[in-house]
Amino acid sequence: MTPDQFRHLTSLQQMELLFDQGRELMCRIFVFYNIRLYTIGDFFVEVWYRQTTNKIDRIIIMGIDSVLELYENQIKLSDLF
Secondary structure (H helix, E strand, O other), rough: HHHEEEEEEEEHHHHHHHHHEEEEEEEEEEEEEEEEEEOOOOOEEEEEEOOOOOEEEEEEOOHHHHHHHHOOOOHHHHHOO
């Protein structure tokens, strides 16, 4: 699966694929959202879930630079070695 192929799926298909083949890595809270970071294949995806409405509002493909910037406080380099 490439990012372009993923992008062309419906939201429901994207979520099914993430649950079946993706791996949840980290999460963060932003305002009203519980945001989950997944990896699938060789790219990252964020899922923006709004707890107050019990709905997923966004599914966003993320670049490595954005992942490092947003999750840097959760990444421990010592865990990699």
